[in-house]
Amino acid sequence: MKNLSINNSQDELITLFKGVDSLLLKTIPPNKRKDLVNITIKELTVLAESAQPFASKELIKVLSKKSGNLIQSQIFDINALIEFGKKMSGLPPKLKKEVKKLELQEELNHFSRIMGLDTIIAGSQLLPFMNDAAFKACKDFARFMWLVFERRNQKTNFGYKLKTFQGIVETNIQNPVSLISQNKENNFSVLLFAGTNLSKDQENDFQKVTVVLSKFLSTYSLEMAIGLLDYFLFLTKTDLKLGLISAQEISNKQGTSEIKIIGTSGFSLALTTNTTTFKNAIANKTSFDDKTNQPLGSKNAVVVFQKTFSLPSKASAVFLFSSDSTLSKLNNKRLQRVANQKDKKGKIILANNLKNFLQETKENDLMGIVKCGNKSISKDLTSVPLELKDVALSIPNDLVNAKKIVIESAHLHADRESSQTQLNTTLLRNELVMKLQNSGFMGEIEDILMIDDYHVVNRLDYKKYLSELKLNNFTPDFVILESSPVVRAIAIEVLIKLFKTTPNKLEVKGGNLYLKINQNKVIELVEGLGEKDTIGCVLFDAAFSLFKKDIKSATTLFKEVAEADLIDKTDSDLLKFYLKEKDPVKRNEFYGKLNVTLPTLNDLKKSVKTPFLNVLENVSGVEVVNVHEIFYKPQQAKVNALLSMINTKSITSAYINPQANDVLIECSALFG
Numbered sequence: 001m002k003n004l005s006i007n008n009s010q011d012e013l014i015t016l017f018k019g020v021d022s023l024l025l026k027t028i029p030p031n032k033r034k035d036l037v038n039i040t041i042k043e044l045t046v047l048a049e050s051a052q053p054f055a056s057k058e059l060i061k062v063l064s065k066k067s068g069n070l071i072q073s074q075i076f077d078i079n080a081l082i083e084f085g086k087k088m089s090g091l092p093p094k095l096k097k098e099v100k101k102l103e104l105q106e107e108l109n110h111f112s113r114i115m116g117l118d119t120i121i122a123g124s125q126l127l128p129f130m131n132d133a134a135f136k137a138c139k140d141f142a143r144f145m146w147l148v149f150e151r152r153n154q155k156t157n158f159g160y161k162l163k164t165f166q167g168i169v170e171t172n173i174q175n176p177v178s179l180i181s182q183n184k185e186n187n188f189s190v191l192l193f194a195g196t197n198l199s200k201d202q203e204n205d206f207q208k209v210t211v212v213l214s215k216f217l218s219t220y221s222l223e224m225a226i227g228l229l230d231y232f233l234f235l236t237k238t239d240l241k242l243g244l245i246s247a248q249e250i251s252n253k254q255g256t257s258e259i260k261i262i263g264t265s266g267f268s269l270a271l272t273t274n275t276t277t278f279k280n281a282i283a284n285k286t287s288f289d290d291k292t293n294q295p296l297g298s299k300n301a302v303v304v305f306q307k308t309f310s311l312p313s314k315a316s317a318v319f320l321f322s323s324d325s326t327l328s329k330l331n332n333k334r335l336q337r338v339a340n341q342k343d344k345k346g347k348i349i350l351a352n353n354l355k356n357f358l359q360e361t362k363e364n365d366l367m368g369i370v371k372c373g374n375k376s377i378s379k380d381l382t383s384v385p386l387e388l389k390d391v392a393l394s395i396p397n398d399l400v401n402a403k404k405i406v407i408e409s410a411h412l413h414a415d416r417e418s419s420q421t422q423l424n425t426t427l428l429r430n431e432l433v434m435k436l437q438n439s440g441f442m443g444e445i446e447d448i449l450m451i452d453d454y455h456v457v458n459r460l461d462y463k464k465y466l467s468e469l470k471l472n473n474f475t476p477d478f479v480i481l482e483s484s485p486v487v488r489a490i491a492i493e494v495l496i497k498l499f500k501t502t503p504n505k506l507e508v509k510g511g512n513l514y515l516k517i518n519q520n521k522v523i524e525l526v527e528g529l530g531e532k533d534t535i536g537c538v539l540f541d542a543a544f545s546l547f548k549k550d551i552k553s554a555t556t557l558f559k560e561v562a563e564a565d566l567i568d569k570t571d572s573d574l575l576k577f578y579l580k581e582k583d584p585v586k587r588n589e590f591y592g593k594l595n596v597t598l599p600t601l602n603d604l605k606k607s608v609k610t611p612f613l614n615v616l617e618n619v620s621g622v623e624v625v626n627v628h629e630i631f632y633k634p635q636q637a638k639v640n641a642l643l644s645m646i647n648t649k650s651i652t653s654a655y656i657n658p659q660a661n662d663v664l665i666e667c668s669a670l671f672g
Contacts, residue, residue, distance in 0.1 A: 010037045012070050013063070013078075016105055017044065019113030020120060021527070024510025028120065035126035038299060042234050043108075043141065044082050046227045047148055049304050051158075052085025056301035062087070079105050083148065084156065098155055101457060103415045108144060110455050113524055114537050114635050115140050121509065121522050128237040135212060137235055138228045143631040145224050154417055169218050171210060174366040175203045176240075177322055178210040180217055181368065188222055188248035189368030191266060193322040195241035195295060206240055209233065222248050222262060226304055233297025241295040245288060247318040247370045250308075257313040257372040261286050262306050264293055266320060267328035271339060271350065273315040278348045280339040282332050283316065284309050288323070313373040319354060320368030326361045327354070395439040399652070403621030405436070406548040408448040410469055410476070411628055415456035418465050425627045426474040428654060432627070443621075447476045448548060453578070454482035455537070458587045462578045478551055481574045482540060483591040486558045491535050491543035492598060493610040495525060497646050500608070505645070508601070517641050526598065533598040537635060542642045545651050546612070549619040554612060561611055562596070569594045617648065624651040 011033075014020045018040050020028070028036065041063065045056035059081045062074055070078075077087045080099045088096055119126055129137060152158040172179045176194035183189070192213060198206055212232055216225035226244060233242065245266025251258040261268050270284035286307050294300040311318075321327055327335065341353045351369060358365040399405060409425040412418055433445055449469070451460065469475065480487070498506060498515065505516045506525075513526040527534040535543075547554050555570050577590050599607060626636060633655055640650040 010041075010063070013037070013044075014040055016070075016075070017108050017112065018116055018120075019109050019111075020117075021510065021512070024120075024512060027510050032120070032126055036120060039126060039235070042231060042299070044078065045301050046141075046231050047082040047145065048085055049302065050085075050145065050148070050223055050227045051081075051083070051152065053303055053305050055081050055085035056303065058087060060301050075102070075105075076100060083151065095155065101415070101459075103457065104148065104151065106415065106456055107147060107413070110537075111144055113527070114638070117514075117524055118521050121514065127235065129235040131208065131212070131236060134232050134235040135215075138216070138232050140634060141231060142220055142224060142228055145227060147631065149221075149224070150419060150421070151416075154419065169214050171214050172366060173207055173210055174364055175206060177364045177366045178206070178213075179366050179368055180210070180214050181370075182217070183369075183371070183374070186222075186248065187370060187374040188217075188246060189318075189320055189370050190217060190222070190225075190244065190246040191320040191322065191366070191368040192242060192244050193266070193364075195243060195323075198240070202240060205238055206242075209238060209240065209242070222246055222260075223304075226262060226264075230296045230302050230304075234299070236297075238297055240297075242297065243293075243323055244296060245320050245322075245368070247320055247368060249370055249372055249374055252313050252372070252374060255313050257311050257316065258308060259284075259311055259318055259370070259372070260306065260308045261318075262304060263288050264296060264302060264304055265289070265323040267323060267325055268318055268320050269327065269335065269354075270309070270311055270316065270318045272312055273317075273350065275315050280336065280348070280350055282335060282339075283311055284318075285332075285335075287328055311372050316372040317350070318368075318370045318372075319351075320370075321358075322364065325358070325363060327357065395435055395441075399436060399623050399625070400439050400441050402441070402443050402623040404444040404446060405441070405623045405625055406446045406448055407432070407625045407627060408450055408548070409627040410449050410474060411626075411632075412451055412460070412465065413456050414451055414453040414458045414460040416460075418468060421629050423469075423472050423474075425629065426469065426472060429474075429627050432625070432654065446478070446548075446551075447474070448478050448480060449476035450480045450482065450544065452482040453574075453587070453591070454540075455534075458578070458584045459582075460578075461582065462575065478571070479575050480544065480547070480551075480571050481578075481591070483574065483594075484544075484547075484571050485562070485594045485596050486555055486570055487540060487543050487547050488535060488596045488598075489558060489562070490547055490554070490612045490616070491539050492596065492604075493613045494539060494543055494546075494642075494646060495604050496607045496610055497613060498525075499605045502645055503605070513601075515642065515645070517638075517645075521638075521641070523638050523642055529601065535598075538638045538642055541635070541639045542646075542648075545624050545639065545643065546616040546648065548624050549616050549622045553615055557611060557615060625654065626651055627654045630655045 011025060014025060014036055015022055018036065025033070045059055048055035048059045059078065062077045062081070065074065076099055079102055080086060080088045080091055083099060083104045084091060084095055088099060091099065169180050169182045176198045178192045179189065180192070181189040190213070192210060194206060213225065213229050216228045220228065243265035245261070245263030245268060247268055248260050249257050250260050259270065265288045268286040269282070271280045272283050273280050288305040294302045296302060330338070338357050339350055339353055340348055342348055343352070354367065355365045407429050409429040410422045412422055507514050507516060508529060511529055511531070512524055513529050515523040515525055517523060523538045524536040525539045526536060558570060574591055578587055581587055628636065633653070636653040643650050
């Protein structure tokens with residue numbers, strides 16, 4: 001990435017992708033704004049490069065065009081590159097149409113408003129991050145990367161293995177090279193290496209970076225882990241000039257293994273062995289050019305090369321070496337001579353031959369190895385049902401003794417297609433109910449489906465989605481929309497209570513209303529106060545949690561107190577309209593007419609009437625449980641923080657992690 005000076009187009013980039021509107025942008029100090037620009041561009045280049053090699057460089061070219069504000073063609077090209085790795089001109093008509101919806105831009109902007117405003121508002125600058133903060137930022141970014149990968153699988157033939165076999169990786173470090181592998185399940189090897197000799201301090205940094213990469217590789221797919229490492233090194237400004245090369249067996253069918261080589265530099269050598277003579281023949285050589293590339297973590301665009309080829313599953317292996325290895329400079333004849341050396345007993349042992357050569361040339365002899373033919377490898381793992389047979393649940397007494405438990409699952413944004421992930425949350429819901437009943441729970445279960453039609457383009461086929469859930473044995477008792485006029489009315493009362501009880505923690509900045517949780521944590525309550533009056537997701541979810549306690553009573557109360565033109569127009573009416581009308585514009589117009597007016601700032605401060613809270617806060621014996629994908633974990637933590645500030649009991653959140661074998665990894669109070 002060129003060292004671009006901040007200009008109008010980059011300011012606009014922040015507003016489009018990081019949730020920072022123009023008024024808030026003006027309040028950000030220059031140093032922090034510069035950091036925010038660089039972080040935004042790095043995130044976009046990592047996403048683009050994960051789709052196609054060299055897409056990050058194309059993205060920089062688009063951003064480097066000096067044209068004041070971004071023009072529409074630039075915005076389309078940016079969206080096309082981060083979603084599919086190609087500019088609009090290189091996409092087929094079907095994908096061009098998808099790009100013009102700007103759905104990914106809206107998702108990233110929406111996600112950033114929830115998760116990214118803390119660091120933007122607090123402190124004087126962003127970079128560099130400490131290692132722990134950078135690792136946390138990478139975990140948050142991984143949630144969004146997952147969403148991008150999932151979208152690509154839905155719309156193209158990328159075929160990412162969205163199910164990865166989470167497990168312990170083996171790590172070996174011989175400075176300045178480290179080897180990370182997992183050959184029993186995923187069958188991959190990753191070689192990380194520095195371009196120069198390291199000082200003692202740098203050796204310590206290199207070991208820490210190796211540990212970070214090991215964590216990424218034990219949790220995420222290989223493509224994601226490499227992108228996350230690039231992002232981590234950028235955030236921490238760790239300048240070790242690192243390169244990486246990896247090999248993975250991605251399928252094994254009918255005696256043929258498909259091998260994928262991914263990396264920023266390095267050399268791979270694939271050989272097949274004659275099972276009679278034991279002589280080795282070169283099947284493939286791959287060299288990634290590090291002379292024209294940038295080291296991982298660079299501010300410049302880092303190219304992640306990819307190559308896929310086939311090998312016989314029997315008696316074949318791939319070896320990985322650093323970019324400066326002498327082996328990469330040998331011709332095929334010389335390489336085969338090295339590979340087929342006989343030892344003192346007259347045997348040809350391939351791995352030993354390669355290691356001996358490295359030792360003779362006084363090179364680091366640490367190399368990666370992937371042996372083909374792993375029986376657990378299958379290419380058909382892009383979307384699989386959840387498996388819960390090994391999950392141990394510990395049910396707290398509050399749930400067992402409850403009169404009613406309200407469970408939300410299958411949550412979906414109305415601009416997205418459903419996937420196995422939504423169905424998996426209903427499977428987890430079923431497991432939870434079974435365990436509750438086995439633990440002695442005798443109360444009522446009420447199922448809620450919430451669909452976000454408020455912050456996104458409302459294009460979902462509601463009838464199709466509800467039918468799909470029904471076919472998978474899930475029929476919600478209530479379908480609630482995020483544009484719900486009832487929930488909005490409750491959210492307004494939450495604001496009134498906050499102004500009454502914690503006015504010193506509320507702040508208007510850049511035209512938005514924020515709640516300070518602590519020095520480093522804020523919640524955006526309202527975006528565009530007095531103009532758009534958009535209720536923030538965390539405030540909505542807190543109000544929604546209260547609504548869930550007694551949906552019927554709250555709906556009846558709404559009809560009693562709502563303005564005349566809103567009477568009898570609640571969530572069920574919204575859903576009925578969406579079922580018959582598919583045009584997003586007309587849907588938007590309909591719910592706009594039902595929008596409960598947000599009082600002015602002065603009126604919020606003066607108001608004392610809270611009829612909904614008076615009813616809902618006194619409901620006893622009802623517990624609220626949300627079953628979501630792990631993407632929502634940080635948001636749910638903020639919801640509970642807000643609920644605690646209005647003296648309301650927290651919700652319980654259960655999560656599935658589609659990045660880790662679709663198994664449950666956390667369930668708040670439910671799971672240890």
